[in-house]
Amino acid sequence: MGRYLLRRLLQLVPVFIGTTFLIYWLVWKVPGDPFAGKCGDRGCPDNFRAMMTEKYHLDQSIWVQYASYMKNLFQGDFGITYSGREISDIIMTSYPNTLKLAVVALTIEAVIGLGAGVLTGLRRNGFLDNLVLISTLFLIALPVFVIGFLLQWLLGVKWGIIHPTVSGEMRMSELIVPGFVLGSASMAYIARVARTSIAENRRADYVRTAIAKGLPMRRVVGVHLLRNSLIPVVTLLGTDLGALMGGAIITEGIFGINGIGRQVLRSIVTKESATVVGIVVVLVLVYLVMNLLVDLLYAALDPRIRYE
Amino acid sequence: MRVSKRASGALAVGAAFALIASGCSSGDNDGGDAGASADGAIVIDGTQPENPLVPANTTETGGGKIIDWMWTGLVEYPNNGGAPQNALAESIETSDSKVFKIKIKQNTKFHDGSTVKAENFVKAWNWAAYGPNGAQNASFFADIQGFADTYTEDPDGPDGPKKAPEPKVKEMSGLKVVDDWNFEVTLSAPTAVFPTKLGYSAFMPLPDAFFSQKPEEFGKKPIGNGPVKLVSWQDDVEIKLTRFDDYNLRDKMKIKDVTVKIYQDDTAAYSDLVSGNLDFQQQVPVSSLAGDKWKTDLGDRAIASTTPSTGIIAFPIYDPKFKNPKLRAAISHAIDRQQITDKIFFGNRKPADSWANPLTPGAEPGNCTACKFDVNLAKQLLQEAGGFTGKLTLSYNADASHKEWMEAVAQQIKTNLGIDAVAVGVPTFAVFRANINNHKMTGAYRAGWQQDYPDVENWINPLYVKGGSSNDGLYSNPQVDALAKEASSAPSLDESHKKFAEAVKLIDQDVPSMPIYFGGQQSGHSEKIKKMELTNVGELDITSVEL
Secondary structure, three states: HHHHHHHHHHHHHHHHHHEEEEHHHHHHHHOOOOOOOOOOOOOOHHHHHHHHHHHHOOOOHHHHHHHHHHHHHHOOOEEEEOOOOOHHHHHHHHHHHHHHHHHHHHHHHHHHHHHHHHHHHHHOHHHHHHHHHHHHHHHHOOOOHHHHHHHHHHHHOOOOOOOOOOOOOOOHHHHHHHHHHHHHHHHHHHOOOHHHHHHHHHHHHHHHHHHHHHOOHHHHHHHHHHHHHHHHHHHHHHHHHHHHHHHHHHHHHOOOOHHHHHHHHHHHHHHHHHHHHHHHHHHHHHHHHHHHHHHHHHHOOOOOOOOO | OHHHHHHHHHHHHHHHHHHHHOOOOOHHHHHHHHHHHOOOOEEEEEEOOOOOOOOHHHHHHHHHHHHHHHHHOOOOOOOOOOOOOOEEEEEEOOOOOOOEEEOOOOOEEEEOOEOHHHHHHHHHHHHHHHHHHHHOOOOHHHEOOHHHHOOOOOOOOOOOOOOOOOOOOOOOOOOOEEEEEEEEEOOOOOOHHHHHHOOHHHOOHHHHHHHHHOOOHHOOOOOOOOOEEEEEEEEEOOOEEEEEEOOOOOOOOOOEEEEEEEEHHHHHHHHHHHOOOOOEOOOOOOOOOOHHHHHHHHHHEEEEEEEEEEEEEOOOOOOOOHHHHHHHHHHHHHHOHHHHHHOOOOOOOOEEEOOEEEEEEEOOOOOOHHOOOHHHHHHHHHHHHHOOEEEEEEEEEEOOOOHHHHHHHHHHHHHHHEEEEEEEEEEOOEEEEHHHHHHOOOOOEEEEOOOOOOOOOHHHHHOOOOOOOOOOOOOHHHHHHHHHHHHHHHEEEEHHHHHHHHHHHHHHHHEEEEEEEEEEEEEEOOOOOOEEEEEOOEEEEEEEEEE
């Protein structure tokens, strides 16, 4: 177990360096002069452009730029944006917001998705099963922004139950609707995966044994059946946190949340490699760590799985 | 919680109505209303300023409007678009439009309590004009004597290996502080429009505190001298402003707090506006314009206004294909501007028929004869020009909503002239702008102009005079240059305007670009705001707001 963990952690290093360089290079390859569009249709004065180019070492080769960026990064310095803001500051303010949103979304999809999956898996082909089937189909088919705008208009503008946008304080109660929107598609998938998994294991030998030895149904489902059926669901949920954080850009836009999506988009447009890399680096770490956690969870859920 | 807030709000309105309806003593009522307004707070929409807020280094609207509210300059531009009036200036005197004696009002204060003195202007302008400081608005000081010594040009351009030489001096020789309340400005040549320029944000005074810290640090907690001061600025979330109680000039605040909520998406702001969570949105989203939905949503709270801006399609005159003025005129005559504004902009913008926006003092409406839609004339001119071979591209930046109208223009040129015209979207404004700056355009391209200060000069010198800051197509007509020079140095604005009118007649024959539409703005406000005005450039005049 210990060696396995160490090996996995060591694997993070090349992945980390590879992704940061790829992203840095990609943003660097985005065509256009970052200071050409900064002053609107008038164009910036030459002195301004010269000063900024020098300040951000943009006149040097990509290798020098990347090397100096990585050097600073390891000293804990994420650099500054072209408008003079500390990138670490942007990461510190926008990450918690996106994380909060993603966790709310994850909770909603886990609770509702899993609940619906278990209920329909146990009673297949009933009314509830068909209802869930149709509604999940609906959620998967609708793009996130349609659900987002629809709910915002209905709940926020028409009925006035919620504020159409989230305030700067990011209260949990305000995040329920955006969280639901963000997690809606994954929720549908989880319901379906859980349903299939439960239905399959329902016929497994150990479940029949458990019922035959007279265990109460609650215990059969809660302990024996659910634990074994959770593996595919946990895989989905685990990788989903990263996907939700990276994919929150549309939801963040609709509900006016100051998250990482807006920052990444802005910095790609303005060619700020440092900001994009800074934010994505953290996102990559989230992905890697979540993947590792999921793998470790397998062992906890299924005693047959061991790590050497 | 929110529901209860709404309920209590409704109750309060109901109670106020009951008081009025029951005919309570009027004295009580007036007192109550004025009190509510005086402590009132509004939330309006905005965007994150791109740079720390230093007036001479702000060229975009997100930061620009905060600066307009936080500072008061020597002159101010009336909301009706008329000629500028003295604000902080007591008097601006000149006999030859070259030497200006400026006297400022005594005992006005910066937000940190220090007094606004003549040297606060002189030092601020010198800072902006000093090349190594890299201020984005540096070119506004080019009129002042000694600018060339503080702002040296890079000998081989910004892309070349050489750097601009270090300026010999740090201060412009044309600026002289006489005493605390008087200073003298000497220009390198007579410029009648100089006092008009003084209301633009580049010319704002800076407090002593600015010079003792880094500009970026100052810009995070800017100190101005205007009707509101900064309370806090939370990046990407909100900027809070509050009334500056020591303000003693004309435009005092009638309410207390203004929160600028920063949106990344204008439809989110619009949802907040319609549901009563936002008090003002300067431009409602494009999606709400179709079928006049915004007017149905907002009723009498919808405000349609015109802004002094023009949408233009410019020609790269450095490209031999576009050298012939007859060809340019032919293309311009082939565009049905009325149809574009009706069909694409739902009548929210107006077809352009003059070179300078007609809202501008000194501009003459209807002086763009090349803007008239006339297919026969267009065909005839094209024939005289020898036709056009190959593809005519019309480029635009695809990261803003220009696609529809640019495609419509291309289609009209194709239908009316038989030229193979196509609209081409360039992914981002940065790429688009870099190509324009480097004179690499091979076809016509979208341009736009919003005036910096209200005078026709601002529509001619930067755009159509050789070496003008935005003459990107490299248009040059020695006669126009000579007339514009005469006009700029005329002793009075009237004479200046007359000369500019002559220059425009020549420009009209050369058709260096094609004005297409005059800008329009569609704003909305909440039920809370009882009275408000827009400034000459369409921003909310926060000092006019009454609740």
